Amino acid sequence: MNQHTSFKRPELLDMVSVLDNVDAQDAGGASAAGDASLRDRAIGEIIRDTKDLSPQQIEQILELQKERGLKFGEAAVALGYARDEDVVWALSQQFHYPYAPEATEQLNSELVVASQPFGRTAEAFRALRSQLMMRLFSGRDPRRRALAVVSPDRGDGKTFFAANIAVAFSQLGGRTLLIDADMRQPRQHELFGIDNTSGLSSILGGRSEANVIRPAAHLPSLFVLPVGVAPPNPIELVERPAFQLLLRELLGKFDHVVVDTPAAEHGADASAVAAKCGAAVVIARKGRSNLHALNNFVGLLRESPVTLAGLVMNEF
Numbered sequence: 001m002n003q004h005t006s007f008k009r010p011e012l013l014d015m016v017s018v019l020d021n022v023d024a025q026d027a028g029g030a031s032a033a034g035d036a037s038l039r040d041r042a043i044g045e046i047i048r049d050t051k052d053l054s055p056q057q058i059e060q061i062l063e064l065q066k067e068r069g070l071k072f073g074e075a076a077v078a079l080g081y082a083r084d085e086d087v088v089w090a091l092s093q094q095f096h097y098p099y100a101p102e103a104t105e106q107l108n109s110e111l112v113v114a115s116q117p118f119g120r121t122a123e124a125f126r127a128l129r130s131q132l133m134m135r136l137f138s139g140r141d142p143r144r145r146a147l148a149v150v151s152p153d154r155g156d157g158k159t160f161f162a163a164n165i166a167v168a169f170s171q172l173g174g175r176t177l178l179i180d181a182d183m184r185q186p187r188q189h190e191l192f193g194i195d196n197t198s199g200l201s202s203i204l205g206g207r208s209e210a211n212v213i214r215p216a217a218h219l220p221s222l223f224v225l226p227v228g229v230a231p232p233n234p235i236e237l238v239e240r241p242a243f244q245l246l247l248r249e250l251l252g253k254f255d256h257v258v259v260d261t262p263a264a265e266h267g268a269d270a271s272a273v274a275a276k277c278g279a280a281v282v283i284a285r286k287g288r289s290n291l292h293a294l295n296n297f298v299g300l301l302r303e304s305p306v307t308l309a310g311l312v313m314n315e316f
Contacts, residue, residue: 044072046090047082057081088118107218108191110160113167114219122168128312129168135309136279145278145307146179146247146257150270152297154263156285157314159187162260170222174255177213179225181273183234184262186227192216199228203246204237223254234262238272247276264297271300279307286315 048058057079065075073087107115113122136145149162159182166178180188181200189196194214202212216222231237250257259277261270274280280301284294301308 042072043087043090044076047073047076047086050086050090051076051082053081108193110191111163111167113164113171117171122164125164125168126171129165129172132165132281132309136307144251146251146259146276147309148181148259148261148270148274148277148280148306149283150261150264150274150280150297150301151283151285152264152293153285153289154185154265156263156283156289157316158263158283159191159260161281161283161312161314162258163188163191166256166258167219167222169256169258170216170219172255173221175221175223175253176256176258177223177225177250177254178216179250179257179259180227181238181259181269182262183227183230183237184266184269186230188224188260189226192224194224194226196226196228199226201228201231201234201237204240204242205231206242235267235269235272238269238276243273244276271304274301274306275304278305279309281309282311284311284313286313 044058044061047053053061053076060079061072061075061081064070064079065072068075068078070078073082073090076082077084077087109115112119113125116122132147136147147165149158149165151158162178166176170176178188178192179200180186182188183201186196189199194216198207198212200212212228213223213225216224237243247257257277259273261273264270282294282298282301298308298311
C-alpha cells in the first residue's frame with residue numbers, strides 16, 4: 001500500500017515537463033508553415049530553386065512538358081535535371097509533409113512509414129490509421145483514450161505495428177507519444193535509437209527523473225517514452241493507480257498516445273495495460289497465430305471495459 005501512496009500526482013507533471021520546450025518548437029513550426037514563401041508554391045518553382053536551374057534549362061523542361069504532356073517534375077527527370085527523389089521532396093514541401101530524404105537513411109529499417117513513406121506498406125498503415133480515427137476518434141464518444149497494441153504471442157509483429165502506427169499518427173501534424181509498456185522484452189528504444197536508462201518503470205516506481213520522454217530523431221511531432229530498467233514486477237507496476245494517472249496527464253499533453261505491450265503469453269500485462277488505456281487493437285500473424293488462443297484472447301478483451309478497435313492480421 002505504501003508503494004501506491006508514495007506516488008504523488010505532482011511527480012507526473014515533472015515527468016512530462018520536457019514538453020514545455022516542445023510547445024515553443026511547435027509554435028515556431030506553425031509560423032513556418034504559414035510563411036508566404038512556402039504557401040502555394042508550384043512544384044516547378046520549388047524544383048527550380050532547389051536544383052538552381054538556369055532559364056535555358058527551364059525552357060527545355062517546359063518544351064518537353066508541352067510536347068509529351070508531362071508534368072514539370074517528370075520532364076525535369078527525363079532531361080536529367082532532377083531525380084525522382086527531388087520531385088518527391090518538392091511535393092512534400094508543397095503540401096507541408098514532413099519528409100527529408102537524407103534523414104530516412106539514418107532511420108531503422110523497421111520504421112517503414114518514415115523510411116519508405118511513399119511505399120505500399122506505409123500506405124497500408126495510413127489506411128489503418130484512418131480506420132482507427134473513425135472508430136475511436138469520430139466525435140461520438142468524448143472520452144480521450146490511449147490505444148494499446150496487443151497480441152497473444154511473441155513474434156506477431158506487435159512492436160513493429162505500434163512503432164509505425166505511431167509514426168503515421170505523428171504525420172497528421174499533432175503531437176504523438178509512443179509508450180513502451182512491454183517491460184518483458186522492450187524494443188522501442190532500439191527502433192528509435194534512444195537512451196533507455198530511465199523511463200516508464202522509473203515513473204511507476206515512484207522515482208522522479210527528468211527528460212524521460214524523448215523526441216524521436218528526424219520525426220517531427222513524435223515522442224517516445226521507453227521502458228527504462230526492466231523491473232522484476234511488471235504486472236504490479238502497470239496495475240498501480242499511478243499508471244492510470246500518468247495516462248490521464250499524457251492524454252492532456254498529446255493528440256495521440258500509442259502503447260506497446262507484452263505478448264499475452266507472458267501474463268496479464270497486456271490486458272491490464274489495455275484496460276488502463278481504454279482502447280486496443282489486436283495483432284495476429286498469418287499462418288502462425290493459433291485460432292483458439294486468439295479467440296480466447298479477443299473474448300477476454302471483450303469482457304473488459306476496453307473498446308476493441310479491431311484485429312490486424314500481420315503477414316510476414
